[in-house]
Amino acid sequence: MRNESLHFKPRPSVGWAWLAVIALACIGIGALTALPLLHADAPIGILLLVALPLPLIGVPFLVLAIWFPTMRYQLDERSLTLRYGPVLTYQIPLNEIQTIRKRNLSISLLSSMRLPGLALFTVHYTDLGNVKMCATAAATGILLVETAKHKYGLTPADEEGFLAALQARIGS
């Protein structure tokens, strides 16, 4: 029983919608920029230089939106793994966990992958500094798992079940 790996889903959010809106806005504005240039028979170099950068920014957001349902917290015998598609995997050895606490975080204006309903990768918070996030909330009700070196932020849907399983495995 102990050897089996447990999977926990994050709590629901509309983070995917924000990603999709940003992606579509970038692609749409890029297309709108390209249209008058196409009508004016602008050189292909100018067209690419002016119209391509925004869609290039938009595509990764679209890909992240598609991967949104893949966010998972996997609890094994020895480690807790946070996953988001193939682009984010944080493995936390259970014997290195110092504290588990839940709190609201104070978001910083510094740029990072943080939107309403989604926080991914390393996000800077005014009160805690850098936190490695794999969560469906940017600041509210974040479960913080701390090791000596890093802080990790997650938002399991079944928080009670997740905490019980995690503490049981740390205790053993």
Add this chain to the structure above:
Amino acid sequence: MPPITIMAVITLIASVGLWGGLIYACSGRDRRYLGWLLPGLPLSAFVNLLVKKPLIVSVGEAANIPPGLGLATPVWFIIFLWLVPPVTEEAVKVAPLLWPSARRAIKSRTAALWTGAALGVSFGLGEAVWIAYGIAQSPQYAAYPWYAFTGYLGERLVVCFCHGVMTALVVTGLQQGRGRAWVGYLAAVGLHALLNTGAVLAQLGVISPAVAGLILMPPVLIMFVIFESLRRRAAGDPESQAAAAEVIYFRREPDRNAE
């Protein structure tokens, strides 16, 4: 309807959404502070009509300096023109705090930060309307379509945020006590003067409006750094700690064998 009207409405909606949203989100979704987005609205028109204009006109007349001299204006009067807006506006923006009940609301550094930021943004919104009114009165802009005023939109969005940061500095100083209040006020005046440098140089014809726009950027970046610093300091006070509402589920006991 003057063409600037549509862009002014867009600017107001975007500013309220962006900066009001920022204040709401960063203050831990505290709706109390959103009310402070109202009292500053008429203050820009008030300070321009009843303080700045009479002051500049009376000093200019007393010194026999006609308006519109450009670089022929005496240096002391240029410095005076440069300093009048920061000195008067930074004072008038905190005028709503003269109400005793309003003063009592800023009992913590966190409350001072967000009350000040909201009051500053409020003044910025009123200033956007005041400037749009000025543009609407000018026949030279009447022929432009509304979407030609994107420069107004971008500048006012940024300046709204800057007003928020500068007033947050003043109100945070006020909350700390009389000595700190002066430090906060003078810091805000200095930042405001720095922010206005490009506009003053453009009015004198020394630089183009486009260069003035570029000169605006370094002070805006400084404002972001100051805002983050104010927030970091406020994060340490009890109200912010309470807003964080921490629950500890597990804490590893120190390894006694290691001692």
